[in-house]
Amino acid sequence: MSEALKIAVAGLGTVGGGTVRLLAEHAGLLAERAGRPLRLVATAALERPADLPLDGIPTFTDARRLIAETEFDVLVELMGGSGGIALEVATAALAKGRHVVTANKAMIAHHGARLAELAETSGGVFAFEAAVAGGIPVIKALREGLAANRLQQVYGILNGTCNYILTTMRESGRDFAEVLAEAQALGYAEADPSFDIDGVDTAHKLAILTSLAFGTVIDLDRVHIEGIRHVSALDIQYAEELGYRIKLLGVARRTAAGVEQRVHPCMVPIRSSIGRVDGVFNAVVAEGDYVGRTVFEGRGAGANPTASAVVADLLDIATGRRTPTFGIPWHRLQALEPAPMEGHRGAYYIRLMVLDVPGVFADIAAALRDEEVSMEAVLQRGRAPGETVPVVLTVHDTLEAAMMRAIGRISRIDAVVETPRLIRIEDF
Numbered sequence: 001m002s003e004a005l006k007i008a009v010a011g012l013g014t015v016g017g018g019t020v021r022l023l024a025e026h027a028g029l030l031a032e033r034a035g036r037p038l039r040l041v042a043t044a045a046l047e048r049p050a051d052l053p054l055d056g057i058p059t060f061t062d063a064r065r066l067i068a069e070t071e072f073d074v075l076v077e078l079m080g081g082s083g084g085i086a087l088e089v090a091t092a093a094l095a096k097g098r099h100v101v102t103a104n105k106a107m108i109a110h111h112g113a114r115l116a117e118l119a120e121t122s123g124g125v126f127a128f129e130a131a132v133a134g135g136i137p138v139i140k141a142l143r144e145g146l147a148a149n150r151l152q153q154v155y156g157i158l159n160g161t162c163n164y165i166l167t168t169m170r171e172s173g174r175d176f177a178e179v180l181a182e183a184q185a186l187g188y189a190e191a192d193p194s195f196d197i198d199g200v201d202t203a204h205k206l207a208i209l210t211s212l213a214f215g216t217v218i219d220l221d222r223v224h225i226e227g228i229r230h231v232s233a234l235d236i237q238y239a240e241e242l243g244y245r246i247k248l249l250g251v252a253r254r255t256a257a258g259v260e261q262r263v264h265p266c267m268v269p270i271r272s273s274i275g276r277v278d279g280v281f282n283a284v285v286a287e288g289d290y291v292g293r294t295v296f297e298g299r300g301a302g303a304n305p306t307a308s309a310v311v312a313d314l315l316d317i318a319t320g321r322r323t324p325t326f327g328i329p330w331h332r333l334q335a336l337e338p339a340p341m342e343g344h345r346g347a348y349y350i351r352l353m354v355l356d357v358p359g360v361f362a363d364i365a366a367a368l369r370d371e372e373v374s375m376e377a378v379l380q381r382g383r384a385p386g387e388t389v390p391v392v393l394t395v396h397d398t399l400e401a402a403m404m405r406a407i408g409r410i411s412r413i414d415a416v417v418e419t420p421r422l423i424r425i426e427d428f
């Protein structure tokens with residue numbers, strides 16, 4: 001059997017711990033598949049966990065020393081953070097001609113292009129299967145399995161925390177704040193949940209998928225981002241009545257005006273492949289001109305699924321299977337031509353809280369008519385003269401800019417008492 005692949009793991013938390021366990025428990029299987037052993041030679045963590053199989057393997061508290069003082073072939077960076085120590089050690093390892101495997105989508109979204117350039121010029125591999133949709137091998141699917149296609153769009157549920165919250169809100173009828181607090185108590189949401197619920201984590205992952213799907217340089221700044229804080233139990237209930245589920249989606253789509261990259265709550269048909277994906281599960285849909293629609297579903301986070309993806313990258317490195325970081329060499333990636341959000345066309349759900357007084361509905365209809373927004377359906381349950389009632393409208397495909405102007409006019413109507421809630425409807 002050939003020489004062992006020497007692996008250094010920086011970060012022994014959820015994913016690092018899972019990776020160390022998988023390397024130990026599947027050592028025989030991995031050696032057989034790679035034709036050589038995958039050997040853990042050193043680790044770094046602020047505190048060395050007692051419950052990991054690390055006998056005889058040193059742990060550095062300073063990851064820089066791991067790089068400087070260890071002989072390794074691959075650095076597995078699992079500390080996290082878009083810059084700081086993670087970027088420092090990944091850069092140092094690549095600069096030495098070593099390989100880097102990471103699950104760190106924040107770092108890739110911000111510095112992926114530079115790290116790809118460094119890897120490809122110094123002879124190393126920069127791999128990140130675990131960074132998007134955890135255990136689902138979607139990076140490899142886009143980069144290799146679907147490489148013969150011109151992809152039209154890639155979209156998905158990329159954040160398990162948001163999907164868990166939205167699913168639980170639907171199943172229990174409870175509101176966002178209560179379900180978020182419960183998710184935090186159960187460990188499904190971070191103490192500071194903003195990265196997840198404000199859509200930033202989904203945007204990081206979407207920016208990576210866009211680059212792979214369209215051969216463009218990652219452009220996080222051109223992702224339109226909205227999170228799920230404003231989704232209410234009432235909207236989820238109305239969605240259900242209209243035949244939809246509300247999901248936080250990341251959508252990358254090629255349009256005549258450029259590439260759309262958007263993250264926001266969407267209503268998707270209940271029976272669509274994505275509408276049925278519940279709880280902490282993730283799903284990614286890629287549509288290509290020859291293959292048609294492909295759907296990938298599975299666990300998007302957690303120690304074991306994420307370790308599965310990390311170690312798949314290690315196997316590729318061990319066997320010498322190589323592709324350019326983003327599918328084509330870094331210097332041939334194109335600058336992304338962004339399609340402005342105002343130019344997006346789609347259907348919309350609008351919920352208004354209005355005073356039930358004569359004439360209000362005519363005012364709302366006039367605002368829509370004046371902006372050439374064509375109404376599809378109206379839902380108003382019962383009447384309560386003089387009181388506030390929810391009114392739900394859906395509109396046919398329209399231009400985002402016109403929709404926003406119409407919403408602005410509607411919110412200025414005296415009888416409209418709260419900020420209108422708007423959710424885009426996707427016909428997936």
Ligand SMILES: NC(=O)c1ccc[n+]([C@@H]2O[C@H](COP(=O)([O-])OP(=O)(O)OC[C@H]3O[C@@H](n4cnc5c(N)ncnc54)[C@H](OP(=O)(O)O)[C@@H]3O)[C@@H](O)[C@H]2O)c1
Pocket residue numbers: 010011012013014015016044045046047048061062063078079080081085103104105106130131134300301302303306
């Ligand atoms: N959790 C998931 O399911 C998941 C899924 C996909 C991708 N990811 C990504 O994977 C990465 C790791 O996530 P995680 O959930 O495993 O994080 P985590 O549980 O917080 O673990 C981070 C680890 O890094 C160590 N660390 C932090 N700063 C360090 C430093 N300066 N020097 C040495 N060690 C340091 C921590 O040590 P101490 O514990 O001693 O502080 C800990 O062992 C992140 O980029 C994350 O976005 C996570």
